[in-house]
Amino acid sequence: MKAVVLYEYGDPSQLRYEDAEQPPVGDNEVLVRMHATSVNPVDYKIRSGAAKGRIPVELPAVLGRDLSGEVVQAGRSVVGFAKGMRVMGLANGTYAEFTTAKADVLAPIPEALSFEQAAALPLVTLTGAQLIERAVKPQPGQTVLVTGALGGVGRSAVHVARKHGCRVLAGVRSAEKAEAAVLGADQVIALDDETETVHLHDLDAVADTVGGPTASRLLKALRAGGVFGSVLGEPQGAKDVDVQVHAFMAQPDASRLYELADEVARGEFTIPIGKTMRLSEIEEAHRLAEAHKVKGKIILVM
Structure with missing residues (x-):
């Protein structure tokens, strides 16, 4: 099979x-024939070495977090995952x-979604949902x-917070x-406009x-x-104010992922796809993602 292997931390040329x-x-476990995956910020942060203190990997490594494909083979203890x-x-x-994955992290893809649409969802939707439901509560x-709020995680968080009956900014x-x-x-608040942020208080x-x-x-x-919930760790100055900081990393949750994917399929919210590329174009995909040259997810197809 073909795969993208990282041998050393560095720029996108390190991806082979x-x-x-x-x-x-x-x-x-379940063996899956991958049809699509996507590029997430954590991927290029791991590749560059920027995240090695928080997310160590054993090199050489195959990166990528979003799985979208079809079952090829199920392990002896696995039921419910037909070829x-x-x-x-x-x-x-x-x-x-x-790739292989534990059976309990896998969810069916809703019929209305393509492999490419499904590949955009797992990491960002689960992170956004858990940011609201496990960190902010x-x-x-x-x-x-x-x-x-316009990023994949942000869109998901806005959607989930609204579903929980919150007033969402x-x-x-x-x-x-x-x-x-x-x-x-x-x-909608412009966070880079002090004339708007100055009015934010008592959130x-x-x-x-x-x-x-x-x-x-x-x-x-x-x-x-x-409560200050964060996917990026405790912000500077948090210890100087009377707030609760809950920083976390997303965890697999197959049942919640299916619910979120079904809500995307029904049009309740969207995770836009900005560009679709071949897996063999991984170097260029990482360059575009890291430079924020594409608005929306970059999808990689096999």
Whole structure:
């Protein structure tokens, strides 16, 4: 089979598209013929070495988290995964023509979604949902600000917070305000415009997907005892204010993924696809993603 192998940390040229051994199938695993995967920021942060302190990998490694494909073989202890079944999941080593995953991380792909559409969903939708449901844990009626609301994680967080009955503020850049109207948030806030952010105060929670100085500034917009949920770790200055910080990393959750994918299939929210490329074009895909040259997910097809 063909796979993308990382031998050393560095720029995209370190990603080698080459022949590799097909992985063996464990008793509780499923062998999947990959049809599509996607590029996520964590992929190029791992590749560059920027994330090695937080997410160590043993090199050489096959990167990739989004799985979308069909079942080839199920392990001896696995039931319910027939050959040819279309599956999706948050897994590892998905930059390959074949990969294995624990059966309990795999969900059926809703009939209305293509392999490519499904490949855009696992990491960002589960991260956005868990940011709200496991980190922020808001009560109905509370006000939640979601930063980076037009990104895949942000869109998912806005959607899930609305489903939980929250008053949702979508935080974006000034140039994105018109586009953000499609998110259905109660209000859109330009986080790079001080004339708008100065009015933010007594928020119940911030669901942060951007980090950096923006995250630090927003700490003061929370009410005393408010919650700051983050996918990027504790923001600078958090210890100086009376807030709860809940930083986390997304975990596989097959049943929740299916629910979210079904809501995408029904048009309740969208994760836009910006560009579709071949897996063999992985170097260019990482360059485009890292430079933020594509608006929407970059999908890799096998």
